[in-house]
Amino acid sequence: MEKLTPHNIMVMLLSLGILLGVARTLGELAQRFHQPAVVGELLAGVLLGPTVLGTIYPELNLFLFPINGANAIALDAISNLSIVLFLMVAGIEVDLSTIWKQGKIGLKVGITSIMVPFVFAFITAWFFPTIFGKELQVNNFLFALFIATAISISALPIIAKTLMDMNLYRSDLGMVVVSAAIFNDIIGWIVFAVVLGLMENNPDGANGGNNIFLTVLLILSFAGIVLTFGRWLIHKLLPFVQAYTRWPGGELSFAIVLALLGAAFTEWIGIHAIFGAFLVGAAIGDSSHLREHTRVIIDNFVSFIFAPFFFASIGLKINFISYFDFSLVLTVLAVACIFKTVGGTLGAIWGKMSYRESSAVGFGMVSVGAMGIIVGLLALEAGIINNRLFVALVIMAIITSMMSGPAMRLILNPVKSWKLQDALFSKLFIRELKALSRREAINEMVEMVCREFSLDQDKVGYVVWKREKALSTGIGKGVALPHARIKGLAYPLVSVGISDTGIDFDAPDGKPANVIFLVLTPENAPESQLTIVSEIAKLFRNQTILQNVLKTRTFTDFLALIKSQSAPKVSDTTI
């Protein structure tokens, strides 16, 4: 049996470890600057691939990521498996019912946000193929179709994340954008599958129309069957799986086996495997029987392991600097931004939203994100676009994803939702309060906050103590929450003081406070106080957390405890 040599295995594990390590590190950094993680993950591949490492230290680049031989095959196999699992998760996150719940506006935006960029990008690419850098031998029709698809697809996960960050996800406007993005996602992938089918069957116009017709028919029937009968069957089977197999292993394997088989099937009918994985994912995710725990396990493992690996591996394929073509990048970017924004905006106006909100919807739909990159990669592999256009598409996908949030923020000027974590600072942490009374504790903490952030200590101290005197803020269970709204503060500040002995804060349960949170919030953001105070109260409902807080020695320990207190959730994902 042909297999990897010990050297191959060593190189494979080393390259996987390095690729994943760098991708996740840069992905975390990107998020720290409020950018999608996929930006950092792609950059990891650019750094480790031919663009940077291949230029400054080509031997190491080739040692880690050989172009030929067993290691190239191994990396490609794992990369293919990763993208299949990633698209399955993307499918699971698509909630078909949202489209119907949201009613007609979402559907209208969905239609225009895909039709407008599709039609106009098609026309542009059809009449001016050269400005997109079309190669001579490529079929004009297919090329224009592909450009139209790559530009009209939207990145649902990035859109969802952007809305969550702005606290708009559950708003009417947010749900319009999300349901439109779901519609766009499904239709976009089906259209792209058809385009891919055409490419496979008719790369140079040599094959007859029969094959094309058959492929399109197969794709549409597969999509139709999976999303109707398949969806129904999965919904019926899940309770059996849950009842008669180990929990949650049965459900986990059931989902992944189905996705692998669906992927194999679509690869077999001549379109890419990811299409099948996406559809199977959508059918599974739609079932109300799918348990949250199973979603969490699949979602976290795929988003934090397979997806970063896949996006980093894209950067390994190409030298992003030598294929960078400034005018091509500008063209692709301009076409995408203009047509996508206009498309989304028109749909919202059609749905009778105000002009301001409509333009926000338009910018909400502009993200091309990871999906555009995947579409571009497949077209590159199918030989329909060249390296220059691929690089331009990747950059366009990233920039549209980065601009969506700031543009919406500019238009809507939404109320920023502050969370506890945003307001905690290492320099506002006192591991051992000297204070013995609540007056002293408040003074000690106020003094530190005012010193570190140049606030007026007398004023701050006065309002905090006034509030405290009026009604004690000891909430029991060893926690006290002195707080005040401070004029002129730009963002909330939370100081944490710990007292092993405890300080009497006149709590209803009579217990002294061991952890004191001094919560200062801006006067013009009244809801931030409520959010943060109730977040703290919720945190301390757990009975073990107080003891664990008392065990911490540093701010990092404390932050680690607070952050990892919650159960992991789905959809705070990578893209």
Next chain:
Amino acid sequence: MEKLTPHNIMVMLLSLGILLGVARTLGELAQRFHQPAVVGELLAGVLLGPTVLGTIYPELNLFLFPINGANAIALDAISNLSIVLFLMVAGIEVDLSTIWKQGKIGLKVGITSIMVPFVFAFITAWFFPTIFGKELQVNNFLFALFIATAISISALPIIAKTLMDMNLYRSDLGMVVVSAAIFNDIIGWIVFAVVLGLMENNPDGANGGNNIFLTVLLILSFAGIVLTFGRWLIHKLLPFVQAYTRWPGGELSFAIVLALLGAAFTEWIGIHAIFGAFLVGAAIGDSSHLREHTRVIIDNFVSFIFAPFFFASIGLKINFISYFDFSLVLTVLAVACIFKTVGGTLGAIWGKMSYRESSAVGFGMVSVGAMGIIVGLLALEAGIINNRLFVALVIMAIITSMMSGPAMRLILNPVKSWKLQDALFSKLFIRELKALSRREAINEMVEMVCREFSLDQDKVGYVVWKREKALSTGIGKGVALPHARIKGLAYPLVSVGISDTGIDFDAPDGKPANVIFLVLTPENAPESQLTIVSEIAKLFRNQTILQNVLKTRTFTDFLALIKSQSAPKVSDTTI
């Protein structure tokens, strides 16, 4: 860049899907018959590999699992990745501190359970190599060393699972066995790594002693450093990872990246990658900072996806029937059973346990399980054993794992701990009770149970009603738990009756009961009533479960709901 063709990708996804699907199905079946899942998973490979499918339909076997070319490489790559992740999880589950907590008896059993089989198997194989089917060209010393290692290693996860099934895990005897198994695991792997290092450097005695010495030194220093300094460093770094990266993605990637790099390193120094993954896993799992959620995500994904895939792929490598050698199987089995049992028993006697308990400890340590299979596979790949001996080792590993539980049960005759799930039967489920009063409800349910299980209806009805009259069993929140101990019952029976309208059971909260559990337990197993009743009460502490129960339509829906109510836990794993 060399890569997979669309046909390769299709075959890869199809073969992964089929392999995983069959492996998980048979693994579930094995567990249903109280056997380790690994038995079913191995069988999947035997069915799909050369043994069965290759014999009856060789074309399909070769299509799915080609011996040469890109697909063979791809499968081997994923299989190698799987085993590395599996050994990482095995390492995480090793709790080093248990050894010290348990004190000297565990250590004594650990030492004898590895020394006795090692020494005696070594002597046997050294003096009678031919009865183990040694090939002429293999170095006698290495061969004997390997046989000794393969037989003295123990399968910690199977041992833990067996003890849990018997409700002995937390008993003194259980902790002795577990801590001995942990000790055995660590020492066994280090010894095996040394043997592997010797093999690599000295397959035919040509190399000098210097290399061997260097390899052994490298192995021991690596193990020492990872388990001391590495362990300390990981413990220090984890809070930073938790505090400054996304939760739980940061911790997840941190663990996997370290395992991949550790694996690459040990592969590089000439022993197998899994050794590094195991040690890194042990170092990570030992940190009290590692959060339960992260463990659950890694453990479930690896145990239910990667591990079944790996064990099934073993069956693809070899024809288990044509290499089956009855006398060899018997020899290996006899040597393993005798020396391992004796070793464990002696340690326990040395630790001053009673003879009966000591022999139970001996049988507890007999499982060779997945670890023995992995050791055998590596030796096969290193050319030190032939296919016949490999098949014999696999069979020995499985049989020792299957006999451990029954043998301990025979010796200790432990009290079986019944759980709610064991006592639920489809035929005892009434979706809509006709009854309107509690008297009628009890009669209706008692009648059905007695009819289905041929019990005396008058007697059962009398004791249940007597208990109910004495003190009503409506516990509130819509639940009632009429119950009684029944003479002559062999195992507990729980009948479930649902009433959408509700039946008055005189509950403290005044609410009528919508779900009635009739709990009948054997008179001679008094604790089973308490276990089951408190399990039900705990289940209904969750406020949403009653509504969900009322939504169920069939017994399967009901069972699915009950089973997947709990959060997934670690260590109910595959092996």
